[in-house]
Amino acid sequence: MNDLKERIFNLAQAPQLLNLATITEEGKPWVRYVFGSADAELNFRFCTSLCSDKIRHIRHNANVHLSLGAKDLMTAKEWLQVEGVAEISTAQAERHAFWNDGFLAYFTGPDDPNFCVVIVTPSLIELAAMGSMAAEVWQPGK
Numbered sequence: 001m002n003d004l005k006e007r008i009f010n011l012a013q014a015p016q017l018l019n020l021a022t023i024t025e026e027g028k029p030w031v032r033y034v035f036g037s038a039d040a041e042l043n044f045r046f047c048t049s050l051c052s053d054k055i056r057h058i059r060h061n062a063n064v065h066l067s068l069g070a071k072d073l074m075t076a077k078e079w080l081q082v083e084g085v086a087e088i089s090t091a092q093a094e095r096h097a098f099w100n101d102g103f104l105a106y107f108t109g110p111d112d113p114n115f116c117v118v119i120v121t122p123s124l125i126e127l128a129a130m131g132s133m134a135a136e137v138w139q140p141g142k
Helices: 003-012 053-060 092-098 101-105
Strands: 016-023 029-038 044-049 063-068 078-089 115-129 136-138
Touching: 003 029, 003 078, 003 115, 003 136, 016 044, 016 053, 029 053, 044 053, 044 092, 053 078, 053 115, 092 115
Parallel strands: none
Antiparallel strands: 016 029, 016 063, 029 044, 044 115, 063 078, 078 115, 115 136
């Protein structure tokens, strides 16, 4: 893993709140929080209900944007902007691997028919830092 990819992974591997932007059917942006994390390949995962607006938007337009890492201006040192394509998975292995008992407030378990995992494959990730006007850019295969 190269240095930039490793630094991005270190920021994104822990489960945390992500800002997810989708595009509505009317072509307008919509942002909300989701709880997710990245794997070693920098694919991001979060879960939601198959009945959610997020899923409706992704089915209409799979291009999404995630931002994460900056919790407030006083402690933020680095943060990420992620451009990618979302895929909706209802595969049992994905649902069980991502399951957390904290989700019991929304779902009956990993086999709940409305529980799904969204996988975002990035096309570009920017790593920005306080004190720098230029972000470092990571792209798969480059």
